[in-house]
Each structure stands twice: as C-alpha cells, then as structure tokens.
Amino acid sequence: MSDEFKSGSKLEKVLKSGQFAVTGECGPPRGADAEVIRKKCTLLKDKADAFNITDNQTAVVRMSSIASAVIMMQQGMEPVMQMVCRDRNRIAIQSDILGGAALGIKNMLCLSGDHQKFGDHPQAKNVFDLDSIQLINTVKIMRDDCKFLSGEEIKGAPKLFIGAAANPFADPFEIRAPRLAKKIAAGVDFIQTQCIFNLKKFEEWMKQVVDMGLHEKVYILGGVTPFKSFGMARYMANNVPGMDVPDELLQRMKSTPKEKQAEEGITIAVETIKRLQAIKGIAGVHIMAIEWEEKVGEIAEKAGLLPRPTI
Amino acid sequence: MVIGERKPFDEIMKMLEGVKKIAVMGCGGCVTVCLTGGHDEVRVLSSQLRMARDKEGNPIEIIEKTLERQCDPEYVEQAEGVASEVEAVLSMACGAGVQFMAERYKDLPIYPALNTTFVGGSKKEGYYVERCQTCGECKLYFTGGICPIARCSKSLLNGPCGGSTNGKCEIDPEIDCAWQLILDRLKSLNQMDRYSSMMPINDWRTNRDGGPRKMIREDFQR
Numbered sequence: 001m002s003d004e005f006k007s008g009s010k011l012e013k014v015l016k017s018g019q020f021a022v023t024g025e026c027g028p029p030r031g032a033d034a035e036v037i038r039k040k041c042t043l044l045k046d047k048a049d050a051f052n053i054t055d056n057q058t059a060v061v062r063m064s065s066i067a068s069a070v071i072m073m074q075q076g077m078e079p080v081m082q083m084v085c086r087d088r089n090r091i092a093i094q095s096d097i098l099g100g101a102a103l104g105i106k107n108m109l110c111l112s113g114d115h116q117k118f119g120d121h122p123q124a125k126n127v128f129d130l131d132s133i134q135l136i137n138t139v140k141i142m143r144d145d146c147k148f149l150s151g152e153e154i155k156g157a158p159k160l161f162i163g164a165a166a167n168p169f170a171d172p173f174e175i176r177a178p179r180l181a182k183k184i185a186a187g188v189d190f191i192q193t194q195c196i197f198n199l200k201k202f203e204e205w206m207k208q209v210v211d212m213g214l215h216e217k218v219y220i221l222g223g224v225t226p227f228k229s230f231g232m233a234r235y236m237a238n239n240v241p242g243m244d245v246p247d248e249l250l251q252r253m254k255s256t257p258k259e260k261q262a263e264e265g266i267t268i269a270v271e272t273i274k275r276l277q278a279i280k281g282i283a284g285v286h287i288m289a290i291e292w293e294e295k296v297g298e299i300a301e302k303a304g305l306l307p308r309p310t311i
Numbered sequence: 312m313v314i315g316e317r318k319p320f321d322e323i324m325k326m327l328e329g330v331k332k333i334a335v336m337g338c339g340g341c342v343t344v345c346l347t348g349g350h351d352e353v354r355v356l357s358s359q360l361r362m363a364r365d366k367e368g369n370p371i372e373i374i375e376k377t378l379e380r381q382c383d384p385e386y387v388e389q390a391e392g393v394a395s396e397v398e399a400v401l402s403m404a405c406g407a408g409v410q411f412m413a414e415r416y417k418d419l420p421i422y423p424a425l426n427t428t429f430v431g432g433s434k435k436e437g438y439y440v441e442r443c444q445t446c447g448e449c450k451l452y453f454t455g456g457i458c459p460i461a462r463c464s465k466s467l468l469n470g471p472c473g474g475s476t477n478g479k480c481e482i483d484p485e486i487d488c489a490w491q492l493i494l495d496r497l498k499s500l501n502q503m504d505r506y507s508s509m510m511p512i513n514d515w516r517t518n519r520d521g522g523p524r525k526m527i528r529e530d531f532q533r
C-alpha cells in the first residue's frame with residue numbers, strides 16, 4: 001500500500017496509521033425528514049471513525065444514501081456512502097459517484113445489493129448492469145485513471161476510498177477467500193465483513209486470507225452486530241440468508257433472562273471485538289447496531305476503542 | 312425452446328367480449344412441445360370457451376386450427392382461409408407467433424392466449440426451467456456451461472453474492488444458486504482458473520438494450 005492517500009478520508013488515515021479502525025452504520029429514514037438522521041448522528045458522533053449510509057437496504061425505499069451522507073457531513077461526521085448495483089446502470093452509477101465526490105463524500109462501499117424480492121417493491125425491474133466487483137473496478141478507473149468506463153477523460157476525478165463487503169459465511173466457503181482476491185484485483189481498499197458470530201469459521205477464513213497474503217493488500221474490518229434479544233438472534237439465524245449464528249450463541253441468548261438479553265448481546269459483541277483484535281490481518285471493526293444506534297458508543301467504549309483518534 | 316404459459320381463463324374471456332366468431336390458432340413449434348399451445352391445447356381451450364359462453368347465453372363460434380409454426384410467414388400464410396371468416400384470432404403461439412400473425416393479417420385483431428415466459432427446456436414432462444436470457448454474447452465457456460445471466464437472480468458475472476446458502480439462492484430456497492453450480496462444475500472440469508480473472512463489464516448492446524435485434528444470413532438475401 002503506497003504512501004499517498006487515495007481520498008484522504010479520516011477512515012483511510014486511521015487505517016493507514018496502523019490504528020485499529022471503527023466504523024458504524026446509519027440507516028436513512030423512510031421519509032424526507034432530515035431530523036431523523038441528525039438524531040441518529042447525535043447518538044453516533046465520535047463513536048467511530050466513519051459511518052456507513054445504507055443504500056435502500058433490503059430493497060426498501062429510503063432517503064438516498066448521497067443525500068443522507070451530506071446531512072451526516074453537516075453534523076461534522078464522516079460517511080461511507082453505500083451504493084448497490086440493483087438500482088442503477090453504469091450511467092447513473094458514474095453520475096452519482098461524481099455527485100457524491102463533489103459533495104465531499106470520501107468513502108464509498110460497493111455492493112451488489114439485496115434482491116428486490118426482499119423489499120417493499122418486489123414488482124420492480126432490477127438493473128445489475130454491473131456486479132459489485134465491476135463496480136469496485138469502475139470507481140478505481142474513475143479515481144486512478146481519470147476515465148469514464150467509456151474511456152473518455154474525467155475532468156476532476158472523484159477521490160474515493162473504495163470499500164466492499166465480504167461474507168465469509170456464505171457458500172461455497174472455499175471460494176470466499178479467492179473472491180476477496182478478485183475484489184482486491186478490481187481495486188478495493190477496505191473490506192467490511194458480514195456480521196461475525198461464528199468466530200471459528202471466521203478465523204478459518206482469515207487464515208486463508210493471510211496465507212494468500214491478501215491482508216497486506218486490503219484493510220479488513222470485521223463486522224459486529226449486537227443481539228437485542230433472543231428473538232433477534234433466532235431471526236438472524238433462520239431468516240437472513242448468508243448469516244451464520246452458532247447454536248451455542250443462540251443457547252446463550254436463550255438462557256439469559258429476557259430483561260438481561262440486551263446486555264448479554266452487548267457483552268457478546270464486545271467479546272467478539274476482543275477476539276477479532278487478536279486475529280492477524282484484522283484492521284478494525286464495523287459495528288452494525290441496526291436501529292440501535294445508541295449502543296455503538298457503549299460497545300466501542302467497553303471494547304476499549306474510545307476515544308477515537310483525531311486526525 | 313420458448314416456454315409459454317396459458318393465460319388465466321378469465322383474462323381470455325375478457326379479451327373476447329363482444330366477439331362472436333373467432334379462430335383459436337395453435338402453433339406446432341415450441342409451445343406444442345411444452346404442452347401449452349399445440350393442437351391438443353387448442354381443442355381444450357376452444358371447448359372451455361364454448362361452454363363458458365353458452366352458459367352466459369352468448370355463444371361463440373370457434374374455428375380450431377394449428378399451424379406448423381406461427382413465427383414463419385410461409386406457415387402463417389396458411390391461416391388465410393380461416394382469417395377471412397372470423398372477427399378475431401386467439402393465438403396460442405408465443406409472443407413472436409402472435410406478432411407474425413398480426414403482421415400478416417393487418418385488419419384482424421390477434422389476441423395472445425399465452426404468456427410467453429422464458430427460453431428453457433423441460434426437466435421432465437410438464438416441468439420447464441429457464442436457461443438462457445438471449446444476451447447475445449454467450450459466456451458459457453467461462454462459466455462451466457451454466458448461465459450466470461439467466462440463472463443467477465442478480466445476473467452476477469463474477470461469482471456468488473453473500474446470500475448463497477447451501478447451494479440455494481438467497482431469494483428462494485427452491486432455486487439453485489447459479490454460482491454454486493458454476494463453481495462446482497468448474498472445479499470438476501478443472502477449470503477454476505476461469506473464475507479467478509475478472510469477467511469484464513458486459514456490453515449489453517448484443518442484448519435487447521441495443522434495440523430490437525435481427526439476424527441476417529447474407530447468403531440467403533438474394
């Protein structure tokens with residue numbers, strides 16, 4: 001990894017300095033009220049280095065990630081603009097990349113996107129003009145070669161720190177490290193993984209990653225999500241594709257009295273972070289407290305990750 | 312072949328409101344093979360229609376005919392006699408056949424009796440599955456003979472998304488994950504190297520995105 005900054009985002013600087021990075025997540029509202037984001041921002045501010053703004057997550061219509069990211073920046077925080085391939089073709093994608101960068105966004109996360117079947121508009125036509133790997137490559141070409149996909153020159157290249165997701169728990173398992181290699185070859189700078197509950201499997205994946213030397217080419221942030229309750233743990237285990245929640249964790253949540261379950265969820269998250277910190281090749285954590293933003297600070301605090309460095 | 316599915320009966324009845332004499336026109340091509348628009352299905356639909364209209368006290372006269380193919384002017388021509396006798400044709404061909412009929416019989420309404428669904432094949436009798444989306448530039452060499460465009464729910468070209476679970480697609484546990492199939496096959500064919508390099512961003516011009524397509528054999532254009 002070279003000395004020059006790719007976007008100069010805070011996230012990039014923290015990672016580059018070798019400090020353990022923390023990212024959080026903020027889901028935009030289902031309405032045009034900017035106040036909702038501002039409120040979430042108050043809860044999240046200073047609790048992480050940067051915060052993902054989801055892009056119509058689970059294919060449910062929400063305020064756009066670009067607009068929400070700008071509102072977040074107005075609160076003095078750094079967003080990671082997510083972008084999915086489901087809703088835009090390459091024309092709209094490149095246009096939004098330019099627009100986002102012009103508005104001051106410095107981090108972008110490239111995703112395929114959940115299928116619209118899961119969302120509130122299952123009747124929609126999907127796009128998938130590009131896939132997530134091609135999207136990574138698109139941003140890289142725009143940023144580093146100052147070119148559109150057409151080959152034409154861009155005047156004022158978008159300076160973005162390029163992220164992507166990785167899910168070590170999806171199948172086929174043996175392809176997951178090679179798939180990360182493909183994302184690296186496409187130009188990704190940092191990776192946020194799927195929520196990690198099965199640490200044994202995660203460690204297995206990380207071993208492959210390290211054996212392939214991939215951890216030296218990309219910053220890997222392990223995904224952590226606290227369970228709010230046993231019900232949520234069970235739901236994630238059974239209803240979310242590509243999620244791996246081991247039985248022992250389910251049992252642990254189940255045997256905890258209801259009023260203590262949220263606390264236990266936090267404890268598990270903190271334990272997970274501690275274990276992740278010990279894994280070679282892990283550069284940070286991505287804390288996803290879904291509609292539970294107020295807990296991000298508590299988790300980071302208990303894991304000894306606060307205060308965040310000022311850069 | 313092109314797979315089609317019979318439209319709901321009520322929808323067909325609606326299209327025929329106010330019409331007293333029609334032809335129900337089958338096609339001897341794909342839709343015969345997939346048991347939706349051939350000679351037998353023409354007979355069944357025609358008698359259903361007669362019965363329903365009789366019950367309404369509004370009988371309909373139906374001529375039954377099945378052409379060799381409705382997507383070929385030579386055979387479409389053979390409907391001429393029937394066409395001159397009816398107020399409308401209910402075509403049981405695929406969407407292409409319906410349109411070839413409409414192009415030939417300009418003053419005659421041609422209604423579709425089928426929903427044309429996909430290009431695929433039969434796994435067993437009466438069980439049809441999609442296999443190709445006619446993208447116009449076949450990638451099966453790279454993907455072990457399994458189509459990522461038609462069979463991956465997101466048409467991903469560079470490997471499985473994060474929702475692939477136990478060989479099934481995230482959108483439906485009944486649907487195989489195309490990428491699991493592709494990778495299994497590449498592995499057994501010893502062609503995993505075809506997965507490791509990035510499949511470039513697709514040129515969709517060969518697909519419908521380049522506008523309606525045609526294929527011309529110059530040697531036949533004399």
Ligand code: SF4
Nearest residue numbers: 443444446449450458
């Ligand atoms: S790659 Fe294109 S032409 Fe080949 S099977 Fe798939 S959709 Fe059809």
Ligand code: SF4
Nearest residue numbers: 463472480481488489
């Ligand atoms: S699970 Fe498999 S088939 Fe379904 S969208 Fe993902 S990669 Fe495609």
